[in-house]
Amino acid sequence: MEVRDFGRVKVMLGKKNGKYPYGNSILIDDDVTALIDPSLMIREFHQELALPRIDMVFNSHYHEDHGVGNSLFPDAPLYMHPLDAPALRSIDVLFDCYGMDAVSTEAWKPIVVEKYFYDTRDHIVEFTDGQVFDFGHTRMRVMHTPGHTGGHCCFLFEEEELLFVADWDLTWFGPVYGDATSDLADSILSLNRIRDSGAKALVSFHEAGICEENRREVVTQYLDIIYDRERQLLEFLAAPRTLDEIVKKRIVYRKDYSNVVWIDAVEKNSMALHLQLLLQDGRVEWDGTRYVRCSS
Numbered sequence: 001m002e003v004r005d006f007g008r009v010k011v012m013l014g015k016k017n018g019k020y021p022y023g024n025s026i027l028i029d030d031d032v033t034a035l036i037d038p039s040l041m042i043r044e045f046h047q048e049l050a051l052p053r054i055d056m057v058f059n060s061h062y063h064e065d066h067g068v069g070n071s072l073f074p075d076a077p078l079y080m081h082p083l084d085a086p087a088l089r090s091i092d093v094l095f096d097c098y099g100m101d102a103v104s105t106e107a108w109k110p111i112v113v114e115k116y117f118y119d120t121r122d123h124i125v126e127f128t129d130g131q132v133f134d135f136g137h138t139r140m141r142v143m144h145t146p147g148h149t150g151g152h153c154c155f156l157f158e159e160e161e162l163l164f165v166a167d168w169d170l171t172w173f174g175p176v177y178g179d180a181t182s183d184l185a186d187s188i189l190s191l192n193r194i195r196d197s198g199a200k201a202l203v204s205f206h207e208a209g210i211c212e213e214n215r216r217e218v219v220t221q222y223l224d225i226i227y228d229r230e231r232q233l234l235e236f237l238a239a240p241r242t243l244d245e246i247v248k249k250r251i252v253y254r255k256d257y258s259n260v261v262w263i264d265a266v267e268k269n270s271m272a273l274h275l276q277l278l279l280q281d282g283r284v285e286w287d288g289t290r291y292v293r294c295s296s
């Protein structure tokens, strides 16, 4: 496993720079030790890694790929934002948060347990936006960055000038807001905060990995994908369309995801958020059956 050190903060890079279902995890190797988002790689390489005893585990949010290694550390308390913590206390709450239909839920539930080692957790400590954790020499500030999920958080290491941006992952795919707890206006605000954070290294959980150059441009391009999706939706709504027709257009999940059971659900959740903003702004109207672009 490739590891990049930023002082006592170590970025543990997953396969293919953390391409899903893998991910890039953070180890804080200080007087107090901590792991942030223990990925599938941590699980697979746990024996060889010779990690120190882990005192604390943090999850940036409730998604299955971010807590694959949680159960390797049963004695370490799990730290999460209060909006996402309930999903790690009950699998039914997790699936309510995903916002999938019944068929997708039935298909996906056993996979989350068997492949992603989902397990409920008794001891979850909830943190707040701006809270600072001191590990001895290393200090870490929580940055609540909702939109992807309601309680999604980034973690800022001010001295190391490193911001772990978790699933604001700066990939070509663009921001993901397909859950029942997602929010589009919050996503835009969160990405603006990340862009203005001043951190010299942005570390994403997936693919982009460690971004040190042209950081403002990289975040701006990523943010622009939201506006590009909106533009495509408005073009499509030149003629009146039902929500089902909009979902079939696949504006967010563009490539062939026909083998993924939950794809309709996440496309629908994402498009519903775009439509909600466009209706609020008066740029789209709803005739009781179909959506259409306003003429002005």
Ligand SMILES: [Zn+2]
Pocket: 061, 063, 148, 167
């Ligand atoms: Zn996620």
